[in-house]
Amino acid sequence: xxxxxxxxxxxxxxxxxxxxxxxxxxxxxxxxxxxxxxxxxxxxxxxxxxxxxxxxxxxxxxxxxxxxxxxxxxxxxxxxxxxxxxxxxxxxxxxxxxxxxxxxxxxxxxxxxxxxxxxxxxxxxxxxxxxxxxxxxxxxxxxxxxxxxxxxxxxxxxxxxxxxxxxxxxxxxxxxxxxxxxxxxxxxxxxxxxxxxxxxxxxxxxxxxxxxxxxxxxxxxxxxxxxxxxxxxxxxxxxxxxxxxxxxxxxxxxxxxxxxxxxxxxxxxxxxxxxxxxxxxxxxxxxxxxxxxxxxxxxxxxxxxxxxxxxxxxxxxxxxxxxxxxxxxxxxxxxxxxxxxxxxxxxxxxxxxxxxxxxxxxxxxxxxxxxxxxxxxxxxxxxxxxxxxxxxxxxxxxxxxxxxxxxxxxxxxxxxxxxxxxxxxxxxxxxxxxxx
Ligand code: S3P
Numbered sequence: 150x151x152x153x154x155x156x157x158x159x160x161x162x163x164x165x166x167x168x169x170x171x172x173x174x175x176x177x178x179x180x181x182x183x184x185x186x187x188x189x190x191x192x193x194x195x196x197x198x199x200x201x202x203x204x205x206x207x208x209x210x211x212x213x214x215x216x217x218x219x220x221x222x223x224x225x226x227x228x229x230x231x232x233x234x235x236x237x238x239x240x241x242x243x244x245x246x247x248x249x250x251x252x253x254x255x256x257x258x259x260x261x262x263x264x265x266x267x268x269x270x271x272x273x274x275x276x277x278x279x280x281x282x283x284x285x286x287x288x289x290x291x292x293x294x295x296x297x298x299x300x301x302x303x304x305x306x307x308x309x310x311x312x313x314x315x316x317x318x319x320x321x322x323x324x325x326x327x328x329x330x331x332x333x334x335x336x337x338x339x340x341x342x343x344x345x346x347x348x349x350x351x352x353x354x355x356x357x358x359x360x361x362x363x364x365x366x367x368x369x370x371x372x373x374x375x376x377x378x379x380x381x382x383x384x385x386x387x388x389x390x391x392x393x394x395x396x397x398x399x400x401x402x403x404x405x406x407x408x409x410x411x412x413x414x415x416x417x418x419x420x421x422x423x424x425x426x427x428x429x430x431x432x433x434x435x436x437x438x439x440x441x442x443x444x445x446x447x448x449x450x451x452x453x454x455x456x457x458x459x460x461x462x463x464x465x466x467x468x469x470x471x472x473x474x475x476x477x478x479x480x481x482x483x484x485x486x487x488x489x490x491x492x493x494x495x496x497x498x499x500x501x502x503x504x505x506x507x508x509x510x511x512x513x514x515x516x517x518x519x520x521x522x523x524x525x526x527x528x529x530x531x532x533x534x535x536x537x538x539x540x541x542x543x544x545x546x547x548x549x550x551x552x553x554x555x556x557x558x559x560x561x562x563x564x565x566x567x568x569x570x571x572x573x574x575x576x577x578x579x580x581x582x583x584x585x
Contacts, residue, residue, distance in 0.1 A: 154561040156541070156571065158548020159580035163401030163449070166577045170389050172197040172222065172382035173410050174566050175320070176440075178205050178248050179348050180380040182256060182328070183356050184226030185214040185234070189377030193224040196382055200565040204244035208253060211237040212264075228377050231331065236262030240299065243268045245495060245538075245565045248321055251280045252349075254300055255325030258289035259332025262304040271495050271536050271562075273298050280325045283313045287329055287337070310335035310370065317490060318463040320345035320414075323367065327353065327360075330369050338368040343463045346414040351439055352380070364414075381438035383410030387467045387539075388567050389445060390418050394471045395546045395579070396447040397427045398478040404577060406445040408437070417465030419445075421472060425452040425479055454481035454524060462488050470543035473502045476522040477511040478550055485519035495562070496535035505532040505544055509551055529553025538562045542570060545581055556584060 172195040181202065184191035196202065198221060206216050206224065213235035215227040241264055243249035250266050254277070257264045267273075278296040285291065287310070290303035310333045315322055323339045327349050330337030344364035353360045353369065357376040360369040389409045396402035411419075411431065419429060428450040431443040452475055465472065469491050476483035491498040503515040508530040512523040529551050534541035541560040548555040563570050571581050 153559055155584035156545065156557040156560045157582050157584050158545045158555045158557060160551060161399065161549045161578045161580040164392070164396045164399055164404050164578040165402065167405040167407060168392050168573060168577050169407055170384045170392070170409070170573070171199070171567060171569070173385040174199060174201060174387070175248060175346060175348050176380070176382045176410070177202040178246070178252060179324070179352050180382065181205050181209055181216070181224065181226060182252060183352055183375055184228055184377065185209045186231050186331070187228035187356055187375035187377040188230050189228055191226045191228060191377040192379045193226065194222065194379070194381050196222050196224050197385065197566070198222060198568055200244055201246035201249060204242060204246055205249040205253070208241040208243065208249065211239065211241055228375070231374060234260055236304070237264065240265040240267045243272060245269050245272055245562060247272060247275055250298060250300070251277070251321040251325050252328060254280050254291060254302060255284060255328035257302045258284050258287070258291065258306070258329045259308050260304050264302045264304070266298060266300040266302065268298050276493055279317070279319060279322050283311070283322070283326055284329055286311050286313065287326070287333055289329060308333035310337040312338040312340070314340040315342060318343040318345050320349070324349040327367060327369060331358070331371055333371045336368060336370045338366070341365045343460070344414060345463050346412060355439060383437055383440050383442045384408050386410050386415045390468045390471050391542045391546050392577070393418065393422060393429060393445065393447050394475045395549055397422060397450060397452060398475060399549050400449050402449040402578070404447050406447070408442050409445050411441045411443050414464055417461040418468035418472060421455070421457055421461055421465060422475060424455045425475060426450050427452060452479035454479050454483040454522070456484045459487035466490060467539060470498055470502050470539045471546060473506060473513070473520065473522060474543050474547045477506055477513070477524055477527060477547065479524040481524060483522045486516070487518055489518035494537070496537035496540060498537065498540065501533070501535045501537060501540045502543070505540065508532055509547060509555060527551040529555055531556045531558060534559045534562070536562050538565050538567065542567065545574060545579065548581070549579060
């Protein structure tokens with residue numbers, strides 16, 4: 150249990166300099182899991198030292214995997230092979246991480262032993278039927294508390310492949326089914342209503358598992374082996390997002406964000422901000438570990454409201470809290486639709502953002518699947534983060550342009566995805582302090 154921590158965000162100066170954000174959360178989780186199931190030792194560089202990814206590492210250690218930390222941001226995973234995990238006597242604690250729990254549910258469904266997956270208060274309220282229902286179709290037996298964690302994964306079930314069309318676009322569900330598919334007899338095919346991040350597919354291929362995939366579809370068969378591979382984790386676009394918005398809305402700002410992952414399934418916010426008039430350039434585009442990366446140069450530019458194209462929603466699913474702040478700072482109206490998934494993230498992000506923005510004088514109308522935000526001056530006030538890291542960091546950004554300080558209640562969960570956020574933000578011009 151982390152202790153409660155409040156922050157105060159004051160108006161800052163123009164943001165300047167170069168900001169190196171931590172490693173990608175999605176890639177870090179997957180690198181640990183595939184490294185654990187591989188034959189041989191995988192070296193991960195750029196690993197996110199966040200609570201979510203450390204929770205996944207701890208779970209794998211409980212399952213008998215040796216994971217060393219040669220240096221901060223590095224892990225050496227001693228793979229035990231596809232069938233080398235050992236059952237754990239204690240529940241496996243995924244902390245705050247939906248990715249950890251959902252992917253592990255798929256991975257554990259194929260083991261010869263039973264496991265119990267538990268999470269913190271927020272994770273314990275998040276829907277799990279989206280993974281347990283299709284896993285059951287594959288032959289898995291998983292009990293939940295009416296669709297919520299804890300998950301009791303029965304071992305020793307013979308899994309078989311299925312063809313499954315996801316009812317909602319979710320990389321976590323897709324990945325859970327693909328991981329179960331490694332243990333299944335026959336072919337597992339996952340079809341998505343809209344393409345989502347494809348790190349599991351790319352990384353399975355990098356670890357030598359035969360897999361066919363294209364945007365919106367992935368197919369693999371059981372019965373192969375994973376071979377240890379080194380993974381270079383790019384900087385997390387979702388963490389860079391806070392700085393992209395901050396520099397876009399604070400006059401005079403000019404920030405550089407080096408080596409950010411630019412997988413097209415993650416960069417919807419870049420397109421949305423550009424539609425709003427932002428000045429963001431990609432420099433030195435290159436490949437790192439098979440992933441597109443680039444240095445982002447962002448300069449202040451006056452933003453205007455937009456009707457957000459619904460097709461962008463899955464490609465920016467984690468960036469809506471900070472997009473709402475950009476919209477509140479923009480001239481005119483921004484309309485977001487087709488984003489009902491935001492209601493089942495670490496908090497109900499539509500409700501959390503609407504309550505917070507209203508508390509600082511913004512105009513926002515909540516809708517079942519989005520919001521209508523009209524830009525205008527922001528004042529100070531007290532904000533509840535609802536224990537949600539991205540809500541806390543988004544209001545830290547809002548504080549930069551607010552007339553009075555914003556008090557952000559309960560920011561300890563920022564460490565789940567972005568350890569060192571306060572220090573890094575202050576190094577480029579934020580004025581963020583811990584409240585006494
Ligand atoms: C993730 C997928 C997304 C995203 C989450 C990370 C992943 O969740 O919101 O932060 O690593 O696969 P959904 O699959 O539920 O959309």
